[in-house]
Amino acid sequence: MVNESSQIRVAKGKRTLTFDPQQDDQEEILKSILGRSSTLRAPTLRIGSNLIVGYNDDLYRQIQQSLT
Numbered sequence: 001m002v003n004e005s006s007q008i009r010v011a012k013g014k015r016t017l018t019f020d021p022q023q024d025d026q027e028e029i030l031k032s033i034l035g036r037s038s039t040l041r042a043p044t045l046r047i048g049s050n051l052i053v054g055y056n057d058d059l060y061r062q063i064q065q066s067l068t
Contacts, residue, residue, distance in 0.1 A: 002033070006021075007050045009050065012032070032053070
């Protein structure tokens with residue numbers, strides 16, 4: 001799923017990290033998207049070729065605006 005994505009956006013608190021799986025370090029991406037039990041953090045959304053992991057209001061507002 002990570003390698004098939006064109007962009008990965010990870011919400012961590014009020015911060016949002018953006019990764020390009022083709023260029024960024026895979027280990028760093030996995031550390032950001034996996035929880036303590038080594039499972040994918042929730043919520044996780046796949047919108048087209050984008051992967052959205054975690055939640056913060058600003059990120060979801062941006063996503064909603066880009067879809068309208």
